[in-house]
Amino acid sequence: MAEIQLVDAHCHLDELERRGMPAEEAIAAASAAGVVQMVTSGDSPAENRRARELAEEHEGVFFTPGWHPSNGRAPSPAERRELRDLLDHPRSVALGEVGLDYHPRAQGPIWDPGEQRSLLRSMLELAAEAAKPVVIHQRDAGRDLLEVLDASPRVPTMLHCFSGGAEFAQDAVSRQLYCSFAGNLTFGSAAQLRAAVSVVPPGLLLLETDSPFLAPQPLRGRTCHPALVRLTASWLAAHLGVGLEAVAEWTSSTARALFQLPPP
Secondary structure, eight states: OTTSOEEEEEEOHHHHHHTTOOHHHHHHHHHHTTEEEEEEEOSSHHHHHHHHHHHHHOTTEEEEOOOOGGGOSOOOHHHHHHHHHHHTSTTBOOEEEEEEEOOOBTTBOOOOHHHHHHHHHHHHHHHHHHTOOEEEEEESOHHHHHHHHHTSOOOOEEESSOOSOHHHHHHHHHTTOEEEEOGGGGSTTOHHHHHHHTTSOGGGEEEOOOTTSOOOTTSTTSOOOGGGHHHHHHHHHHHHTSOHHHHHHHHHHHHHHHHTOOOO
């Protein structure tokens, strides 16, 4: 089954481990499905360190240290220095995930949007200083995100787990933002995402699992892992009326260009 080569542009191997799936098992399953490289992302200091360890231990794994808006605060000076140091690691391929999240939370009010925007501007400056791309988390904050990006240093930017419709996708494409789609693209209720993915050109299109979240159909609701990016790629190929090989080539070459990944 591994006649094609895919890249999972965004996953959380450490979270898979916490849910009972060892990284070695996930990586072996991915390899069997033709997923030859994956980028595991950190959201906080402990997760960033584990992401680094996993990238050091496994040839096809790379990592992105980040600071998720769900942390509800900016990093301390020491935490920011650690982020900067991790960006210089040879297996580190971007800063992220960072971004804006205005979605209501059951556990309490959202973090102040103004402070979120201020931190994102600071993170974009950090990425520019390190000459690294940035991986963006965006939820219910599309307009503000574009405003911050337009006023900040330009770095290659990936919108992870793309959220929005065709209009937002057009805005992203006009800014040369990379758009990465996860397994929710395959959901029956995802009409907006289907419209969005149809306007993203191959050179800006990526696929991810966001493991362990958002397993694609027909496995919706189960634990997602990097091998399942193949299901999303197969769905997208059918949606676009092209072969799976074409989708694999487009999305993998785009991921390698964005993250400067070596040949697998």
